Amino acid sequence: MKTLVLSDVHLSPFPDGRDTMARFTAFLRWIDPAIVGRLVVLGDLFDFWFEYRHVAFSGYFPVLQALANLRDRGVELHFIRGNHDFWAGRFLREGLGFQVHDEALLSFGERRVLFVHGDGVNPKDWSYRLYKRIARARFVVAAFRLIHPDWAMAIARAVSHGSRSFHAKDVSKGSEIAPLRLFAQRRLSEGRLDAVVCGHCHYPELTEFPPGEGEGLYINTGDWLYHQTFALWGAEEGFRLYSWDEEPQEIAREKRECSEQKAHR
Numbered sequence: 001m002k003t004l005v006l007s008d009v010h011l012s013p014f015p016d017g018r019d020t021m022a023r024f025t026a027f028l029r030w031i032d033p034a035i036v037g038r039l040v041v042l043g044d045l046f047d048f049w050f051e052y053r054h055v056a057f058s059g060y061f062p063v064l065q066a067l068a069n070l071r072d073r074g075v076e077l078h079f080i081r082g083n084h085d086f087w088a089g090r091f092l093r094e095g096l097g098f099q100v101h102d103e104a105l106l107s108f109g110e111r112r113v114l115f116v117h118g119d120g121v122n123p124k125d126w127s128y129r130l131y132k133r134i135a136r137a138r139f140v141v142a143a144f145r146l147i148h149p150d151w152a153m154a155i156a157r158a159v160s161h162g163s164r165s166f167h168a169k170d171v172s173k174g175s176e177i178a179p180l181r182l183f184a185q186r187r188l189s190e191g192r193l194d195a196v197v198c199g200h201c202h203y204p205e206l207t208e209f210p211p212g213e214g215e216g217l218y219i220n221t222g223d224w225l226y227h228q229t230f231a232l233w234g235a236e237e238g239f240r241l242y243s244w245d246e247e248p249q250e251i252a253r254e255k256r257e258c259s260e261q262k263a264h265r
Helices: 015-030 058-072 090-096 126-135 138-144 149-164 177-189 249-263
Strands: 002-006 036-041 076-080 099-101 103-108 111-116 195-198 205-209 216-220 229-234 238-243
Touching: 015 058, 058 076, 058 090, 076 103, 076 111, 090 099, 099 103, 177 195, 177 205, 177 216, 205 238, 216 238
Parallel strands: 002 036, 036 076, 076 099, 111 195, 195 216
Antiparallel strands: 002 229, 103 111, 205 216, 229 238
């Protein structure tokens, strides 16, 4: 069975996010549980996510339903919190069956792979690390729950649009790319990991570090705002990066084989 990894979809329930919502929902429906047995979401699935005790944001319903369908069909779901959805918790666990992590160490045969979103890795980003620590404090979460969900979403939309205006127009020149690569190299150099997989910087990358330079594999899954990329692991192929613009050949082949097997039953 294969593992599919993605990040930084930044789903928005507002009109300017409808195309991404529809495209990503179609992608989730494309996933065949007979082939993909594990889905890892590396954070920032949502442009904003907050869990009220009795309310879920209705604008995300198509994607939540598609994820629930994958769960019901046996796909193992993992969610690594990102900087836009670090409040993820009980609803994703109990409502959708996700295993929710701040970071996750998963096994791929004999290979050990670390999954992190990547926010706060940049040593210069001390202001964000302080903000994250405050924002996750219990009294802050309790106070935010007093805000009406419609108002909370409006506030989040304004903050998200403001933060995105600071992003580089050319994501290949983003300030988070080099710190994430260095973080992965350092973790690999400790000798306890075979690969490090991140998101956050919106720039897809697959780099093999040679012996003496942090031996192992660094993968960044990119995003869905600009690239529509994801990583796929198979026992024979290892990790590879793909774009949703074209179905991976091995997936297409296995789908044909499954169809042929069903036809002969």
